[in-house]
Amino acid sequence: MIDINLIRNNSELVKENIKKKFQDKKLPLVDEVLNLDKKARTLKQERDSLRQNRNAFSDKIGLLMRDKKIEEANKIKEEVRKINEKIIEVEKEEELISAKIKKDMMLIPNIIADDVPIGENDSKNVEGERFLEPKIPDFEIPYHTDILEKLGGIDIDSSRRTSGQGFYYLIGDIARLHSAILSYARDFMIDKGFTYVVPPFMIRSEVVSGVMSFEEMDDMMYKIEGEDLFLIGTSEHCMIGRFMGQIIDENKLPLTLTSYSPCFRKEKGAHGIEERGIYRIHQFEKQEMIVICKPEEANDWYEKMWHYTVELFVSLEIPVRQLICCSGDLADLKYKSCDIEAWSPRQKKYFEVGSCSNLTDAQARRLNIRYKNKKGENVFAYTLNNTVVAPPRMLIAFIENHLQKDGSVIIPEVLRKYMGGKEKIEIK
RNA sequence: GCAGAGGUGUCCGAGUGGUUUAAGGUGCAGCCCUGGAAAGGCUGUGUGUGAGAAAUCACACCAAGAGUUCAAAUCUCUUCCUCUGCGCCA
Numbered sequence: 076m077i078d079i080n081l082i083r084n085n086s087e088l089v090k091e092n093i094k095k096k097f098q099d100k101k102l103p104l105v106d107e108v109l110n111l112d113k114k115a116r117t118l119k120q121e122r123d124s125l126r127q128n129r130n131a132f133s134d135k136i137g138l139l140m141r142d143k144k145i146e147e148a149n150k151i152k153e154e155v156r157k158i159n160e161k162i163i164e165v166e167k168e169e170e171l172i173s174a175k176i177k178k179d180m181m182l183i184p185n186i187i188a189d190d191v192p193i194g195e196n197d198s199k200n201v202e203g204e205r206f207l208e209p210k211i212p213d214f215e216i217p218y219h220t221d222i223l224e225k226l227g228g229i230d231i232d233s234s235r236r237t238s239g240q241g242f243y244y245l246i247g248d249i250a251r252l253h254s255a256i257l258s259y260a261r262d263f264m265i266d267k268g269f270t271y272v273v274p275p276f277m278i279r280s281e282v283v284s285g286v287m288s289f290e291e292m293d294d295m296m297y298k299i300e301g302e303d304l305f306l307i308g309t310s311e312h313c314m315i316g317r318f319m320g321q322i323i324d325e326n327k328l329p330l331t332l333t334s335y336s337p338c339f340r341k342e343k344g345a346h347g348i349e350e351r352g353i354y355r356i357h358q359f360e361k362q363e364m365i366v367i368c369k370p371e372e373a374n375d376w377y378e379k380m381w382h383y384t385v386e387l388f389v390s391l392e393i394p395v396r397q398l399i400c401c402s403g404d405l406a407d408l409k410y411k412s413c414d415i416e417a418w419s420p421r422q423k424k425y426f427e428v429g430s431c432s433n434l435t436d437a438q439a440r441r442l443n444i445r446y447k448n449k450k451g452e453n454v455f456a457y458t459l460n461n462t463v464v465a466p467p468r469m470l471i472a473f474i475e476n477h478l479q480k481d482g483s484v485i486i487p488e489v490l491r492k493y494m495g496g497k498e499k500i501e502i503k
Numbered sequence: 504g505c506a507g508a509g510g511u512g513u514c515c516g517a518g519u520g521g522u523u524u525a526a527g528g529u530g531c532a533g534c535c536c537u538g539g540a541a542a543g544g545c546u547g548u549g550u551g552u553g554a555g556a557a558a559u560c561a562c563a564c565c566a567a568g569a570g571u572u573c574a575a576a577u578c579u580c581u582u583c584c585u586c587u588g589c590g591c592c593a
Contacts (some may be wrong), residue, residue, distance in 0.1 A: 137522090155573040453550080
């Protein structure tokens with residue numbers, strides 16, 4: 076959500092921004108907000124002065140009652156009753172208008188960074204830097220589930236029976252590898268100075284509606300029956316929700332946090348040949364990084380954060396590249412975002428394994444997360460988030476890149492201490 | 504899960520329908536006093552929205568929401584949370 080003052084003072088900039096994102100349908104919203112806002116302010120003035128009158132009359136009644144001038148008091152009561160009727164009328168109208176303004180404001184996208192490439196959809200995303208040389212082996216790389224099955228590391232047939240499509244049993248060394256990657260990623264981020272957090276895995280609807288729109292919620296979130304609770308789709312939800320309505324001590328900024336959580340997603344309407352197996356699933360685990368900082372620090376953190384993910388993948392000897400998200404592919408809350416993509420030697424292309432975003436104050440404004448600055452003013456903090464690593468999807472990149480001709484998978488040096496010293500996972 | 508007690512500003516805490524513009528203290532800031540400091544004295548100190556060039560003014564906010572009333576921190580209902588005891592449980 077952007078600052079309504081930006082629309083009041085510079086609606087052209089807001090419109091330009093909408094055009095840059097190819098959302099011309101939303102252009103009328105800007106003038107609509109402008110008009111509704113004017114009306115809302117007029118109504119507020121009207122309502123406030125009515126209330127002022129009522130308050131004055133009420134005080135008078137109080138004094139008259141004390142002096143036992145009941146007759147006179149009753150006359151004024153009648154007066155107040157009339158005022159109250161009017162107040163209710165104005166309030167109703169005001170409520171309607173402010174609800175409409177809020178709805179519109181939620182739809183107006185955040186202002187995007189100057190250096191975001193302009194493009195209509197994800198086909199216009201721009202490749203950034205590449206890290207490590209992509210390998211093309213001299214033997215055929217099977218589909219990832221076939222590799223995992225050969226290694227005795229996965230049982231999808233059973234998970235279909237117990238839980239349906241989109242789940243998995245990881246088994247033996249592969250399950251251990253899954254945990255090892257998360258543990259390694261956790262320690263990697265702790266070494267970068269981040270604070271490790273295990274958050275709640277369920278959150279209230281109040282938090283959910285703060286971090287996403289109703290449609291997004293319906294497409295992603297699993298609701299617990301009979302409770303006001305949802306399974307988290309990412310730890311970002313509860314990590315940011317933690318600071319909802321809070322005024323953070325300026326000295327505590329920047330907050331640099333790394334959280335572990337399972338993630339649950341409905342993934343409504345996502346299907347395709349490359350979605351078989353453990354690429355797109357209802358349940359996965361993720362090590363995440365979250366930064367809450369002052370506005371002037373956000374750009375530096377953004378660069379640092381996605382580089383950390385790159386560094387992690389490089390240390391695991393997996394080639395990656397940065398893919399810069401273009402204006403049309405950028406979610407409305409985001410100022411700037413990029414994906415980290417890992418090399419798939421089987422598909423001979425890169426695929427998404429993580430995503431880094433700078434949301435400026437758009438998310439903090441929705442959740443009312445602020446800090447007190449040196450002047451004593453309460454200002455909205457900037458929030459950023461990035462995937463450190465999210466297995467089992469990441470396992471696809473891992474096993475494809477480390478698969479040997481004999482069907483075994485080499486474990487890179489840095490991971491071996493988390494695997495009990497094991498150097499490779501072999502076919503049984 | 505059951506029972507009891509609670510939720511008020513940075514914090515502590517008073518306040519059971521109308522002089523509450525939320526007492527008092529504490530913390531913080533400024534000034535006076537002092538050679539300097541402590542102590543003491545004085546003054547100012549919450550948030551949001553709107554109006555205004557500004558001083559300032561108005562409205563709202565006492566966990567959240569709804570209700571009763573001319574008038575609600577105060578009364579009623581619902582929800583949430585905290586504490587204490589009991590029960591259950593990895």
